[in-house]
Every structure is written in structure tokens, then in C-alpha cells.
Amino acid sequence: MPELPEVEVVRQQLKTKLIGRTINDIISHHDRIFNDDLKLVKSALIGKAILDIERYGKYLVFIFDDHVLISHLRMEGKYYLKHIGDKKEKHEHIFFELDNDISLRYHDTRKFGRMDLRTKEEYLKIDPLHKLGSEPKFMKENELYNKIINRNIFIKTALLNQEIIAGLGNIYVDETLFMSKIHPERRTNTITKDEANLIVQSATLVLDKALALGGTTIRSYTSSLGVTGLFQNELLVHTKKGESCPTCGNIITKLKVGGRGTYVCDKCQK
DNA sequence: AACGAAACCTGCGCGC
DNA sequence: TGCGCGCAGGTTTCGT
Numbered sequence: 001m002p003e004l005p006e007v008e009v010v011r012q013q014l015k016t017k018l019i020g021r022t023i024n025d026i027i028s029h030h031d032r033i034f035n036d037d038l039k040l041v042k043s044a045l046i047g048k049a050i051l052d053i054e055r056y057g058k059y060l061v062f063i064f065d066d067h068v069l070i071s072h073l074r075m076e077g078k079y080y081l082k083h084i085g086d087k088k089e090k091h092e093h094i095f096f097e098l099d100n101d102i103s104l105r106y107h108d109t110r111k112f113g114r115m116d117l118r119t120k121e122e123y124l125k126i127d128p129l130h131k132l133g134s135e136p137k138f139m140k141e142n143e144l145y146n147k148i149i150n151r152n153i154f155i156k157t158a159l160l161n162q163e164i165i166a167g168l169g170n171i172y173v174d175e176t177l178f179m180s181k182i183h184p185e186r187r188t189n190t191i192t193k194d195e196a197n198l199i200v201q202s203a204t205l206v207l208d209k210a211l212a213l214g215g216t217t218i219r220s221y222t223s224s225l226g227v228t229g230l231f232q233n234e235l236l237v238h239t240k241k242g243e244s245c246p247t248c249g250n251i252i253t254k255l256k257v258g259g260r261g262t263y264v265c266d267k268c269q270k
Numbered sequence: 271a272a273c274g275a276a277a278c279c280t281g282c283g284c285g286c
Numbered sequence: 287t288g289c290g291c292g293c294a295g296g297t298t299t300c301g302t
Contacts, residue, residue: 001294002295002296072296073295073296075295075296075297076294076295076296110279110280110281110294112297114297151273152272153274157273162296170295216295218294219282219295258274259274259275
């Protein structure tokens with residue numbers, strides 16, 4: 001479900017509700033969400049307070065005193081705030097039972113999401129965060145160019161690779177490439193410095209604007225945690241197959257790039 | 271090492 | 287109505 005703006009919205013919402021709350025119990029109904037042994041997770045976190053919630057790219061990080069819990073929502077992960085004892089809904093896999101009668105529930109229809117327990121000391125230095133690329137707004141001049149010029153993959157595939165650039169997903173890559181007038185199937189070794197820097201600038205703009213509108217909501221139900229953004233009304237090409245290009249009027253087409261549905265204006269994007 | 275495809279899951283919409 | 291297929295805002299693993 002979420003890319004950087006949607007995860008950031010979740011982070012901000014959770015923060016207002018959860019800072020200072022203490023974990024009284026953790027209940028798991030599906031044993032593949034936690035990558036670590038449940039007993040280990042419980043012994044590290046039970047009795048501890050949530051001190052902060054950080055975000056790196058699409059990863060959420062719950063900060064405790066000695067440990068952190070890194071959460072990736074993948075395609076469909078969501079957090080719901082309920083009351084302890086509320087009926088377990090389908091696809092609610094992890095319950096974090098907090099003080100103040102709060103039951104923080106991790107909901108994931110496809111069970112793709114994952115959580116990793118790490119120590120505060122090392123969590124930025126090891127998997128899964130240590131190889132994460134820079135977010136567009138923090139990228140330096142030519143940083144993207146230097147990372148892709150010696151590779152020979154589709155530019156769309158490169159922008160979806162979180163080790164190259166962090167935070168973009170299928171929707172925002174399409175929008176970024178449209179704004180940059182670059183075709184998603186351009187090979188990375190043909191991208192110029194100016195084009196790479198323009199891509200970073202466009203990505204920064206798209207992500208900022210999407211965040212300001214609360215993210216994008218397509219093909220998704222409303223959640224109890226405000227992931228009902230408005231940026232879907234601002235999309236220029238993604239989901240617009242058969243419609244007119246807002247720049248030139250040409251019909252927008254859909255193709256597959258790296259197995260992902262991709263929307264493009266063949267006239268504008270070269 | 272690098273690349274592309276398949277795998278991981280479940281649900282929904284569409285065509286027949 | 288029922289069935290099979292393709293598709294879904296992501297990442298990891300497998301095969302070449």
C-alpha cells in the first residue's frame with residue numbers, strides 16, 4: 001500500500017497517540033510478521049515505553065529505551081488503534097497491548113509486511129536499514145547519476161530500488177518520470193547528469209506535494225488511522241490509461257516495466 | 271556481480 | 287452463478 005508520503009502520514013498519526021505509552025503485552029496471530037523470535041521481542045519490549053517513532057524511506061521505527069522495532073508495511077500493512085478486548089478482525093495479525101486501554105493492531109491482508117527487532121546501538125548500521133539509499137530531498141548533486149550511470153537497467157527499475165533512492169514506489173515513480181519527461185524504459189547508462197538531477201528534483205516535488213495532501217488513496221478502504229489522502233486527485237499519469245496527457249493531449253498508455261504496471265505518455269517521455 | 275523473473279499472499283473485478 | 291485469470295501503492299529469492 002504505502003510509499004514514503006503514506007508512511008510519513010502513518011508515523012505522524014501514530015506519534016500523536018502513542019508517545020509515552022507502555023507495552024503491556026504483545027500477541028502474535030501469525031508467525032511470519034516478526035523476523036525475530038516472539039519470546040525475544042516480548043522480553044525486549046514488554047514494560048517499555050514508546051519514546052519516539054522515526055521513518056527512513058518506507059520503514060517505520062518505534063523507538064524504546066534499549067531497542068527499536070522496525071516495521072515495513074509492504075503492500076497492505078496498516079495500523080489500527082482499538083481498545084483492549086475488542087473483537088479480533090480478520091487479517092489483524094499482531095496486537096500491541098498498551099496502557100490506557102489501547103490495543104495497537106497490525107493489519108495486513110496479504111501478510112507481506114515484516115518487523116525487525118534491533119538494538120538502538122546498531123539498527124542504523126545493519127540490515128535492513130544500513131543499505132538504504134538517500135531520500136530524494138536529501139540527495140546531493142549528481143548522487144543519483146553516480147549510482148546509476150554504470151548500470152544497465154530500466155530507469156524505472158532503478159528508482160524502485162531502495163538502495164539507489166529511498167521512498168519512491170510504483171505510483172510516485174510514474175509521476176516523477178512523467179514530470180522529468182523521461183521514458184520508464186530508458187536504460188540507466190543513457191541518463192545524463194542533468195536528467196538524473198531533474199529526476200531527483202521532480203521526485204522531491206511529488207513526494208512533498210503528496211505528503212501535504214495526506215498521501216494517495218487508491219483501491220483502498222478508509223482506515224482508522226487517516227490514510228485517506230487526496231493526492232489521487234493530482235495524479236498526472238498513474239491510473240490514467242486511455243486519458244489525455246495533461247501536457248500534450250496524447251493518449252496515456254499502460255505497459256509493464258519490471259513486472260509493474262506503468263503509465264506513460266509516449267510523446268512527452270523520451 | 272548483475273539482471274530479470276518468480277515467489278510471497280489474499281481479494282477483487284472482469285470475461286466467458 | 288461459478289470459474290479462471292490478471293491485477294494490486296513491495297521486497298526477497300531464485301536462476302541464468
